[in-house]
Amino acid sequence: MNDALPRVPRPVNEPVLSYAPGSPERAALKAELAALLGRDHDIPLIIGGREIRTGRTAPIRRPDAHGVILGRYHQAGEAEAGLAVEAALKAKAEWADLPWEERAAVFLRAGELVAGKYRQALNAATMLGQSKTAQQAEIDAACETADFLRYNPHFMERIYADQPRSGSGEWNRLSYRPLEGFVYAVTPFNFTAIAANLASAPAMMGNVVLWKPASTSILSNWLLMKIYEEAGLPPGVINFLPGSGSAISKVVFARPEFAGLHFTGSTGVFNSLWKQASDRLSTYRAYPRLVGETGGKDFIFLDPSADPEAAVCAAVRGAYEYQGQKCSAASRLYVPRSMAGDFLDRLSAEISSLPMGEVTDFRNFLGAVIDEAAFDGIAPFVERALAGGGSASGGTARVLAGGRCDKSRGYFIEPTLILADEPRYETMETELFGPVLTAHVYDDGDMEAAYRVVDATSPYALTGAVFARDRRAVVRALGALRYSAGNLYVNDKPTGAVVGRQPFGGARGSGTNDKAGSPLNLLRWTSAGAVKETFSPPVKWRYPYMGEA
Numbered sequence: 001m002n003d004a005l006p007r008v009p010r011p012v013n014e015p016v017l018s019y020a021p022g023s024p025e026r027a028a029l030k031a032e033l034a035a036l037l038g039r040d041h042d043i044p045l046i047i048g049g050r051e052i053r054t055g056r057t058a059p060i061r062r063p064d065a066h067g068v069i070l071g072r073y074h075q076a077g078e079a080e081a082g083l084a085v086e087a088a089l090k091a092k093a094e095w096a097d098l099p100w101e102e103r104a105a106v107f108l109r110a111g112e113l114v115a116g117k118y119r120q121a122l123n124a125a126t127m128l129g130q131s132k133t134a135q136q137a138e139i140d141a142a143c144e145t146a147d148f149l150r151y152n153p154h155f156m157e158r159i160y161a162d163q164p165r166s167g168s169g170e171w172n173r174l175s176y177r178p179l180e181g182f183v184y185a186v187t188p189f190n191f192t193a194i195a196a197n198l199a200s201a202p203a204m205m206g207n208v209v210l211w212k213p214a215s216t217s218i219l220s221n222w223l224l225m226k227i228y229e230e231a232g233l234p235p236g237v238i239n240f241l242p243g244s245g246s247a248i249s250k251v252v253f254a255r256p257e258f259a260g261l262h263f264t265g266s267t268g269v270f271n272s273l274w275k276q277a278s279d280r281l282s283t284y285r286a287y288p289r290l291v292g293e294t295g296g297k298d299f300i301f302l303d304p305s306a307d308p309e310a311a312v313c314a315a316v317r318g319a320y321e322y323q324g325q326k327c328s329a330a331s332r333l334y335v336p337r338s339m340a341g342d343f344l345d346r347l348s349a350e351i352s353s354l355p356m357g358e359v360t361d362f363r364n365f366l367g368a369v370i371d372e373a374a375f376d377g378i379a380p381f382v383e384r385a386l387a388g389g390g391s392a393s394g395g396t397a398r399v400l401a402g403g404r405c406d407k408s409r410g411y412f413i414e415p416t417l418i419l420a421d422e423p424r425y426e427t428m429e430t431e432l433f434g435p436v437l438t439a440h441v442y443d444d445g446d447m448e449a450a451y452r453v454v455d456a457t458s459p460y461a462l463t464g465a466v467f468a469r470d471r472r473a474v475v476r477a478l479g480a481l482r483y484s485a486g487n488l489y490v491n492d493k494p495t496g497a498v499v500g501r502q503p504f505g506g507a508r509g510s511g512t513n514d515k516a517g518s519p520l521n522l523l524r525w526t527s528a529g530a531v532k533e534t535f536s537p538p539v540k541w542r543y544p545y546m547g548e549a
């Protein structure tokens with residue numbers, strides 16, 4: 001439409017359904033779970049709108065019942081990555097030239113499909129493939145995904161509306177051009193919504209994308225791709241490339257058209273991708289945009305004035321929901337000596353009562369960790385703590401709750417609470433990405449020293465929560481911990497950021513802090529071009545000062 005200034009529908013966060021016994025959504029979800037379990041999935045690549053089956057397949061397993069094979073997916077290698085680059089570049093000009101509101105419409109429609117027609121299919125795929133409970137699947141796969149797809153078009157409209165001033169006789173305009181080339185989206189297993197956002201946000205801004213999903217979230221991610229297609233996304237705009245990250249990256253980083261990386265995952269992998277890009281920097285047509293949201297070692301800090309009941313609830317939900325596999329999950333807990341005894345007893349009792357098992361049994365609060373590699377990475381930390389600590393970093397530890405690890409049927413690690421005497425005990429510093437919370441008791445005679453420990457213990461700075469009833473304590477903590485987290489919470493758990501309400505991201509080792517769920521992220525996918533037009537151009541080049549004195 002050349003003759004209108006369209007307005008994107010005002011976004012509203014998708015309401016979270018309860019799945020309480022007797023609710024229609026519970027029945028619909030259970031039916032979808034049964035249907036999904038009854039199918040043998042054979043998931044191809046999608047390049048330029050075409051399904052490609054390479055024959056190099058890997059199984060899709062349930063983490064909480066790893067004997068159950070849900071199907072298989074085909075893996076891309078270097079040849080397919082090359083085809084995907086060509087398909088993306090072929091689609092680029094037409095997609096970039098489409099009026100922005102038409103691009104917005106594709107993703108707004110996708111948001112409706114996620115919240116409506118495919119809500120339970122996406123939830124069921126996320127539950128079975130990624131071991132999320134109904135509640136955790138709902139807030140992620142249904143609600144947050146729909147929120148990204150509805151809020152980002154609104155942010156895009158706001159960005160485009162931001163125009164420079166014009167002086168008399170001139171008109172200044174800013175066009176938010178897509179990047180020259182293609183964007184590489186590399187997505188983590190733990191949020192279906194993040195996978196949705198990393199590929200769709202650059203595409204919305206007129207870019208073409210190679211999307212490499214995590215091998216442990218293929219089922220839900222494949223459905224997302226089908227939803228984009230059903231919503232009208234033209235072939236080649238987003239190309240779906242499950243497979244070896246290193247093989248695909250080798251092709252991507254070798255192309256002069258590599259224009260941006262949209263990554264979420266571990267700090268180590270992001271650093272290695274950054275290095276590959278920087279090693280080839282001089283070969284690129286433009287400086288690539290490197291956006292990465294990475295690891296966390298997130299804290300809950302209890303001031304002596306904290307409400308213990310609220311803090312117990314925040315620790316349980318913040319540390320153990322989705323088995324602690326949220327970048328924002330609480331994994332360090334600081335308790336003042338004056339309240340430690342009672343508080344840790346109450347917390348341990350709650351943790352010991354948390355039901356864990358297959359997510360298809362709706363009574364469970366936790367499922368399994370994502371795969372065997374995750375299990376094998378976490379279990380030794382728990383075992384060392386059970387043995388009393390004595391890690392390389394020093395210090396002793398005691399397991400106050402949980403501690404059992406069993407991978408015989410599913411990759412189950414009990415929700416575990418460790419008490420460490422040393423603030424730099426290994427599980428206070430290292431990101432485990434599992435259901436393990438480590439508490440340290442601090443001396444509330446010296447609050448400044450306690451804040452310094454919180455700030456300096458880990459290389460990350462993603463999320464943190466402060467519990468205090470005394471307002472002066474809130475102010476002091478927010479000041480002292482200003483750079484300790486990109487997202488700080490007061491009297492709330494450190495997880496659960498909502499699109500449009502808590503723009504999300506951290507700094508230091510936690511990433512480039514480009515705040516997913518806000519216009520700041522979308523700005524990274526444009527390269528602004530300024531145009532100045534003069535209505536009455538001067539025709540004489542001499543300036544008045546050049547006249548004779």
Ligand code: NAD
Pocket residue numbers: 186187188189190191194212213214215244245246249264265266267269270272293294295296326327328431433462504505506510511
């Ligand atoms: P990961 O780093 O193992 O994998 C992320 C993605 O990178 C996957 O698609 C993986 O296949 C790919 N990958 C791995 N090696 C690669 C390579 N050499 N080349 C190209 N791609 C490669 O992370 P994960 O296990 O999927 O997710 C957990 C991590 O993600 C945690 O560290 C967590 O804190 C972080 N995370 C951060 C945020 C945030 O917003 N800061 C959000 C979610 C997860």
